[in-house]
Amino acid sequence: MxxxxxxxxxxxxxxxxxxxxxxxxxxxxxxxxxxxxxxxxxxxxxxxxxxxxxxxxxxxxxxxxxxxxxxxxxxxxxxxxxxxxxxxxxxxxxxxxxxxxxxxxxxxxxxxxxxxxxxxxxxxxxxxxxxxxxxxxxxxxxxxxxxxxxxxxxxxxxxxxxxxxxxxxxxxxxxxxxxxxxxxxxxxxxxxxxxxxxxxxxIEEYPPASEAGEDTGDVDEDDATPEPLDVAVTEPGGATAAAVATGAGVRAIARGSRVTASPAAVAAAAEFWEAVGILPVEIVVPEGAGVTLRCYVEDVARFLGRDGEVFLFDTPADLARFCAGNEQHDLTEIASWPEVADTDTLPLPAEQDRYDLTELSEVLTEVADGAAGLVPHRALVQPVEGVRDLAEYADLTRVEELLAPGMPLGRAVARADREPGTPLDAAEAAQLRPLWDDAVVAVSGALVFRD
Incomplete structure (x- = not known):
């Protein structure tokens, strides 16, 4: 529990x-x-x-x-x-x-x-x-x-x-x-x-449903809140309360990201991308953040890229302009690609398709430095999913070795699947941090930031 x-x-x-x-x-x-x-x-x-x-x-x-x-x-x-x-x-x-x-x-x-x-x-x-x-x-x-x-x-x-x-x-x-x-x-x-x-x-102060997402949390000067305490309150998903803040109806899809969109816009875009079977994905690494596309062919991840390199773009608009062009890549042969190339629907990543690989490194550092008990193993699940997909596409054997069942990182991931609520302790986090950084370095080498 x-x-x-x-x-x-x-x-x-x-x-x-x-x-x-x-x-x-x-x-x-x-x-x-x-x-x-x-x-x-x-x-x-x-x-x-x-x-x-x-x-x-x-x-x-x-x-x-x-x-x-x-x-x-x-x-x-x-x-x-x-x-x-x-x-x-x-x-x-x-x-x-x-x-x-x-x-x-x-x-x-x-x-x-x-x-x-x-x-x-x-x-x-x-x-x-x-x-x-x-x-x-x-x-x-x-x-x-x-x-x-x-x-x-x-x-x-x-x-x-x-x-x-x-x-x-x-x-x-x-x-x-x-x-x-x-x-x-x-x-x-x-x-x-x-x-x-x-x-x-x-009762008059409660916003109608259409306006609830626009609340900024603004308060009068007399009601101003103090600075948040430097302590994390852990969510079931592993994020801290401070990490889920939103403002003015605009959601920053990840720290360091240039992608912003309202929840309604993300949901509307998702209908198209789900239908074509190719999903927008955001990846955040120490070198920067970008958006790309991913699908699965016979359960194997395939990204917008070529020769094991994944193309990343600064914004959904930049990605959309590329998709409308004629450059060949590994998604060109997907049956629904013509629909992607012709659509006006922006490729806005959904929450479950965001992979901030830097955040896990920071979390592991915090736990190793004394925040033990505040972060459950499930915090590993989403970033590891992104790393696995990228490693599979780019054939990164080093990442596969790090995530092997007998390795410390592989054992931690298995525990995240088996006992997601079990908290990470300081010793485990200290052991996992360099291994995770090693995996992120390997993955980062397969990312190509496109203009």
């Missing part, structure tokens, strides 16, 4: 978006705990929702009368500012949007988003349910019924569960269950949502 952490999230219900905090399951004194920022009075539990991350931060600085006050990392959270308490795209849950998602084709984004929304709904119900185990009356009957449906359970299997004719039928089944139960689910939960920010806000 992962170490204690607290994650900023947002919930959109009835075209209104509120911000709060979620403490994913952790173990303490032999018991498993999970909680949201809220209070319990008698038989009624509520989740406090705030109109902006700034309002949320102000509450966290001044209040200890809530269910997270005794959380092990609450003292850290109480010192964070609005940018640090702004949820990333993976922790924004649109309860209004499930019907639209279910009406889409079951690509990986639709399946993952729907699965995540159902998951947070069940977690809310678990934390808000104050009935005794022996009580026959359930507070959240619709949520329990939804979670028990096998069609909903299939979401946890990923997009593969919805492939082919049987998969189409399974996806239709998911939509039917949602049509039957979702309104009741939302109604049950809504009775426990506090839209006053624990008495700090009025």
């Amino acid at each position: 992962a170490r204690p952490s607290i994650v900023p999230i947002s919930l959109t219900v009835d075209d209104r978006t509120g911000y709060t905090l979620w403490a994913p399951p952790w173990e303490e004194d032999g018991e498993e705990w999970q909680a949201f920022l809220g209070t319990t009075e008698g038989d009624v539990a509520t989740v406090h929702l705030f109109p902006t991350p700034a309002k949320l931060a102000a509450f966290c600085r001044t209040s200890t009368d809530h269910d997270l006050a005794d959380h092990p990392v609450w003292p850290v959270v109480a010192g964070l500012g609005a940018p640090d308490l702004t949820p990333d795209d993976d922790h924004r849950y649109d309860l209004d949007g499930v019907y639209d998602i279910a009406a889409e084709d079951p690509d990986r984004w639709a399946v993952e988003e729907l699965a995540a929304t159902v998951d947070i709904v069940t977690r809310l119900a678990e934390c808000l349910d104050t009935t005794d185990e022996d009580d026959d009356d359930e507070q959240f009957e619709a949520v329990a019924e939804l979670a028990g449906k096998p069609e909903i359970g299939s979401l946890g299997l990923g997009v593969e569960a919805f492939a082919g004719r049987s998969g189409e039928d399974a996806w239709i089944g998911v939509g039917s269950v949602l049509d039957e139960l979702w309104e009741d689910v939302v109604e049950e939960l809504s009775e426990h949502f506090d839209w006053t920010g624990a008495g700090t806000a009025t």
